[in-house]
Amino acid sequence: MQRLIAALVVMASTVVGGVVQVDEAAQASGVGPAFVVHKLSDTLYAIGEPDYYQKNYSYLLVGSEKALMFDAGANQAADITKVVETITKKPLSVLPSHLHFDHLGGLHNFSSIYLADLPAIRRFKQSDGLYHVPEAVYLGNFDHMTLKPFRVERLIKPNEVIDLGGLKVRLLSTPGHTQDEVALLDETHNVLLSGDHLYPSWLLAGNLADYTTSVAATLELINPDTRIYGAHADEDASRVPAMSYADVQQIHEKLVAIQAGRATGKSFSDPELIRSSKLFEVQKGISILTDITFTDGRGYGY
Numbered sequence: 001m002q003r004l005i006a007a008l009v010v011m012a013s014t015v016v017g018g019v020v021q022v023d024e025a026a027q028a029s030g031v032g033p034a035f036v037v038h039k040l041s042d043t044l045y046a047i048g049e050p051d052y053y054q055k056n057y058s059y060l061l062v063g064s065e066k067a068l069m070f071d072a073g074a075n076q077a078a079d080i081t082k083v084v085e086t087i088t089k090k091p092l093s094v095l096p097s098h099l100h101f102d103h104l105g106g107l108h109n110f111s112s113i114y115l116a117d118l119p120a121i122r123r124f125k126q127s128d129g130l131y132h133v134p135e136a137v138y139l140g141n142f143d144h145m146t147l148k149p150f151r152v153e154r155l156i157k158p159n160e161v162i163d164l165g166g167l168k169v170r171l172l173s174t175p176g177h178t179q180d181e182v183a184l185l186d187e188t189h190n191v192l193l194s195g196d197h198l199y200p201s202w203l204l205a206g207n208l209a210d211y212t213t214s215v216a217a218t219l220e221l222i223n224p225d226t227r228i229y230g231a232h233a234d235e236d237a238s239r240v241p242a243m244s245y246a247d248v249q250q251i252h253e254k255l256v257a258i259q260a261g262r263a264t265g266k267s268f269s270d271p272e273l274i275r276s277s278k279l280f281e282v283q284k285g286i287s288i289l290t291d292i293t294f295t296d297g298r299g300y301g302y
């Protein structure tokens with residue numbers, strides 16, 4: 001497809017009061033490129049896929065010695081590592097936030113893959129030394145995507161710090177969306193990269209009890225000044241999916257209310273992914289989906 005081969009455009013971004021604004025002239029350049037880069041700081045870049053239906057955002061952390069992508073992008077054809085090369089030539093690794101297809105489309109482009117050291121992940125290592133993730137876990141059928149077995153260079157334990165040289169991020173285990181969901185906390189710069197644990201759109205709950213516990217734990221680690229960036233944009237896909245501490249508090253309150261049977265949900269379905277679910281509105285564009293059955297009839301949960 002033409003647009004997948006399209007050029008990589010680095011958009012000029014400015015940070016105004018914590019809100020990232022994208023250069024509108026660049027945005028108005030017709031059919032979008034596969035990836036759009038937003039510079040958030042000297043050590044952090046968001047790489048968005050605004051034309052992809054799930055509006056994914058992956059994040060590039062750049063230390064003085066190494067660079068790390070948090071998520072591999074959804075795009076299977078255009079090579080996200082080529083985008084990274086326009087930003088840094090430092091040795092690059094990738095750490096997926098979790099093993100869902102839309103975070104792994106570009107995994108094959110990386111020569112160094114990190115994964116979280118969790119039982120839910122370790123079980124995929126086979127005698128050939130490679131990780132064989134079943135389709136039932138990565139759900140690639142939705143995007144006609146096949147995840148080939150891959151080698152893992154490093155397993156990162158929960159709470160372990162990844163040192164990129166002058167830039168340290170702590171891996172947080174945040175189950176709820178999936179069992180293997182993780183987030184990265186940069187305590188020095190007060191930034192949380194929250195993957196599918198938290199983003200300002202519709203959150204898919206695989207396990208409500210775990211989700212509630214994880215969001216409560218996250219609230220203990222962040223503060224009202226923490227900049228929080230998630231893996232999926234809201235309706236405006238050109239905006240980096242940033243959230244506030246208050247958003248997270250409200251999500252937590254809603255999760256507690258759902259669990260206690262105090263929240264009122266409504267039925268939701270969409271033709272692309274979800275046959276049926278219960279939708280609980282949190283605020284503006286943020287909702288929590290539970291009791292999900294996908295369009296192919298598979299249930300979602302653990």
Ligand SMILES: [Zn+2]
Pocket residue numbers: 098100177196
């Ligand atoms: Zn996911």
